[in-house]
Each structure stands twice: as structure tokens, then as C-alpha cells.
Amino acid sequence: MNRSVTVVGGGMITHDQLLPSLYQLRREGRIGEIAVCGQRASTLRTLAESAQLNQAFPGQRFTAYPPLSETDERVEPQLYRQVIAALAPYNIVIIALPDHLHFDAILCALRANQHVITVKPMVLTARESLEIEREARERGLVVAIEYHKRFDDRSLMARSRYRDGMFGNFRLGTAALFEKWYYRHSNFQNWCTTDRSDAFTYIGCHYVDLVHFITGLLPTSVSLCGIREKYPNGNEGYLWTDARVRWDNGAILNVQNGLGFPDEAPGTNTQGIRMYFSGDHGGGYLQHDDQYRGLRYSYAVRPQGPGSTQFAEPSPDYFQYVDLGDGGLTPVGYGFRSVQYLVTQCLRAAGMRDIEERRKFLQTLDDDGIVATPANSRYNERVIEAARLSLAHDGKEFTLGAPTLAS
Numbered sequence: 503m504n505r506s507v508t509v510v511g512g513g514m515i516t517h518d519q520l521l522p523s524l525y526q527l528r529r530e531g532r533i534g535e536i537a538v539c540g541q542r543a544s545t546l547r548t549l550a551e552s553a554q555l556n557q558a559f560p561g562q563r564f565t566a567y568p569p570l571s572e573t574d575e576r577v578e579p580q581l582y583r584q585v586i587a588a589l590a591p592y593n594i595v596i597i598a599l600p601d602h603l604h605f606d607a608i609l610c611a612l613r614a615n616q617h618v619i620t621v622k623p624m625v626l627t628a629r630e631s632l633e634i635e636r637e638a639r640e641r642g643l644v645v646a647i648e649y650h651k652r653f654d655d656r657s658l659m660a661r662s663r664y665r666d667g668m669f670g671n672f673r674l675g676t677a678a679l680f681e682k683w684y685y686r687h688s689n690f691q692n693w694c695t696t697d698r699s700d701a702f703t704y705i706g707c708h709y710v711d712l713v714h715f716i717t718g719l720l721p722t723s724v725s726l727c728g729i730r731e732k733y734p735n736g737n738e739g740y741l742w743t744d745a746r747v748r749w750d751n752g753a754i755l756n757v758q759n760g761l762g763f764p765d766e767a768p769g770t771n772t773q774g775i776r777m778y779f780s781g782d783h784g785g786g787y788l789q790h791d792d793q794y795r796g797l798r799y800s801y802a803v804r805p806q807g808p809g810s811t812q813f814a815e816p817s818p819d820y821f822q823y824v825d826l827g828d829g830g831l832t833p834v835g836y837g838f839r840s841v842q843y844l845v846t847q848c849l850r851a852a853g854m855r856d857i858e859e860r861r862k863f864l865q866t867l868d869d870d871g872i873v874a875t876p877a878n879s880r881y882n883e884r885v886i887e888a889a890r891l892s893l894a895h896d897g898k899e900f901t902l903g904a905p906t907l908a909s
């Protein structure tokens with residue numbers, strides 16, 4: 503019997519990465535029914551009518567909650583609880599809600615005995631992460647956090663080479679991820695506000711996670727400065743941030759983030775990392791251009807859509823559709839591979855009847871460190887917690903763990 507997958511939240515990440523990856527997995531016969539639960543039917547109609555998804559997956563549909571036919575524009579923020587409660591145990595729930603809503607939704611899914619995949623950041627505090635870990639371990643359920651940069655081959659290459667001692671000891675690094683300006687006009691303006699999130703919490707966590715993923719080092723303290731700007735709807739967000747993260751070997755990583763890469767600039771964003779290392783007999787160096795500026799296209803017509811440019815430098819790495827015949831399009835890239843890998847781990851656990859066997863499997867996932875789990879990636883929540891405190895104290899440095907002011 504194929505397991506079902508229920509996605510909670512039908513916004514951008516569901517459209518751009520999660521749903522097409524799930525459609526592909528269903529095409530390959532790996533999973534069964536796919537459902538998406540939103541809080542309004544209109545959001546799900548947009549998803550169901552997506553020209554891109556319909557072109558890539560002709561004939562594929564998801565079950566919509568609320569149903570697509572519902573014309574009432576009522577907002578139903580609690581609907582996912584009913585939808586999850588009605589699932590048979592040991593299926594898969596994917597959480598794709600705004601950051602501050604992940605905690606309740608993950609617990610709700612675990613208490614209904616579902617394996618869980620959640621978009622990053624899993625939660626915003628270490629206490630919540632601990633609670634999720636306890637609940638999942640108790641029930642022998644997978645909780646996998648979707649840090650898709652881990653499944654970019656260049657991250658896996660760097661990880662092996664660092665761990666083989668080829669680079670030396672990490673000393674200084676600088677990372678940046680800037681989304682396009684038009685993001686300010688999206689639903690982000692309703693939730694990525696100063697009281698709940700900021701550019702670092704939203705996207706900076708990718709590079710903190712990646713530095714740990716590559717080196718195995720743990721962050722020890724954070725200082726975060728932010729610049730407030732208004733969204734078009736008048737809400738305020740920290741739309742530019744600058745972080746300094748110290749690591750347990752004394753290394754320092756600077757991370758800059760923003761919703762401000764010009765709409766007219768080529769590519770969907772700009773992002774990358776440089777790391778400098780000390781070896782026994784000389785320095786080491788690593789540079790990843792993660793937006794990958796190797797392709798240059800100048801189209802004869804201007805493509806539609808926000809942030810689309812006539813001169814474009816598309817990245818083939820994260821998520822693209824390619825025509826491999828068969829009447830549709832096939833998703834490729836580390837965005838797909840990440841979902842595929844995490845779903846595969848959930849399916850492996852779902853095939854184990856014995857809870858002790860599942861617990862042993864969870865321990866293997868924790869120890870291998872390829873999948874980010876609550877136990878092996880809690881440093882991310884600690885960093886976010888300290889970073890939010892630092893932001894509120896104008897960039898003062900906070901140590902991780904018990905959040906106290908560094909002297």
C-alpha cells in the first residue's frame with residue numbers, strides 16, 4: 503500500500519518545490535494520495551490551476567482541503583487539525599506554513615502518529631525543538647527538516663573533503679543570500695514581520711546549517727544587526743540583516759541576508775559562501791557561487807512573472823523542469839533530491855512495525871547527520887533564538903544555550 507502525503511500550507515514553497523516533487527514521486531509509484539490543506543480555497547485553486555504544474559504533470563491532481571469548489575472566502579486556520587486527525591497512522595505530513603506556525607502543526611501531526619517533514623527553520627526556540635524530539639522519539643516517528651542545500655552535490659563534496667582533512671581548520675567565512683525585491687509584495691509581508699522573523703531567521707539559517715553540515719562544528723554565539731523597512735502593506739520587517747556567528751573552534755562566519763536583490767538583476771536571487779581555513783602547511787579556501795552564474799540567456803521576449811528578466815542567468819542546480827519524454831516534464835535539482843531523500847526515510851520508517859526498530863532507525867538518522875533532525879540540528883534553533891535576542895539589543899553578542907548576554 504502506498505503511503506499518502508498531506509502538505510499543510512499551499513504557498514510559494516509548496517508550488518515551487520514540494521508539490522512538483524511529490525507529483526514526481528507519485529509518477530514513480532513511490533507514494534499514493536497527495537493532499538494539500540490551506541486555510542482558503544482560493545489559495546488551493548491558484549495551486550491547482552498553475553500552468554507550470556499542469557504542463558509538467560498533466561492529469562495529476564491533489565485532494566484539496568478546503569475543496570476547490572468552496573466559494574466561501576472564510577479563513578480556516580484550524581482545518582489542518584481535522585484533516586490530520588482523519589489520517590490513518592504512519593503516513594507522511596509535510597509542514598509548509600509560515601515559520602511561527604510550525605510548532606503546533608508538527609506536534610499535531612506527531613500526535614496523530616504521522617511521520618513529519620517540515621520546511622526550515624523547524625521552530626524558533628530550542629525548547630520547542632526538544633519537545634518535538636521527545637514526542638517523536640516516544641512514538642518512533644521521523645521528523646526531518648528540509649534544508650535542501652544539504653542535497654546540493656557541492657555541499658556533499660565539501661563535507662567529504664573537509665572531513666578528510668583536505669581543507670584544514672575552518673577559520674573565517676562569509677555567506678550571503680539575498681532574495682529579490684519583489685518578495686516584499688508577496689504574502690511575506692503578512693508574516694515575515696519584525697515581531698516574528700527577519701531576513702536572517704528566514705534564509706540565513708541555510709548557511710549556518712551548511713557550515714555545520716560541512717565541518718561538524720557547532721555555533722557558540724551570535725550577534726545580529728538588522729535594518730527595518732516597511733513592506734508595501736505598511737508592516738515592518740528586518741529586511742536587511744548582518745550576522746556574526748562564532749563556532750566552537752573559534753572560527754567566525756559572517757552572514758548577510760535581505761529581501762533586496764534587484765528585480766532587474768539576472769537570476770532568481772544571489773547567494774554563496776566563501777570559507778578560509780588553516781592547514782598544517784598552508785591555507786585552504788572554498789568558494790561556492792550558489793546561484794551558479796554559469797548560464798547566460800538573453801530571450802527574444804520578456805518572460806512573465808515577478809523578478810523575471812529578459813537577460814537571465816538561470817541556475818540549473820536548485821529546481822528545474824526538463825523534458826525527458828512521456829508527455830510531461832521531470833523536476834531535477836537538489837530541491838527535488840532533498841524531498842525525495844526525506845520522503846524515502848519516512849517511507850522506510852513507515853515500513854517498520856516494531857517501535858524499537860523505528861527508534862533505532864531514528865538514532866541512525868541522528869548519527870549519520872545527512873537528514874537534519876530535531877536532535878542533530880538543534881543548534882539552528884539556538885542560533886535563531888540568540889539572534890532574535892541580539893536583534894532586539896541592537897547587535898549585542900549572545901551566547902547559545904541558556905540565552906544570556908555575553909560579557
Ligand SMILES: NC(=O)c1ccc[n+]([C@@H]2O[C@H](COP(=O)([O-])OP(=O)(O)OC[C@H]3O[C@@H](n4cnc5c(N)ncnc54)[C@H](O)[C@@H]3O)[C@@H](O)[C@H]2O)c1
Binds near residue numbers: 514515578600689704
Ligand atoms: N529556501 C527554503 O528552504 C524555503 C524557501 C521558501 C520558504 N521556506 C519556508 O516555507 C514556509 C512557507 O513559506 P512560503 O514561501 O511558502 O510562504 P507563503 O507565505 O507563500 O505560504 C504560506 C502559506 O501558508 C498558508 N497558511 C497560513 N496559516 C495557515 C493555516 N493555519 N492552515 C493552512 N495554511 C495556512 C498561507 O495562507 C500561505 O498560503 C516558511 O517556513 C518558509 O521559511 C523555505
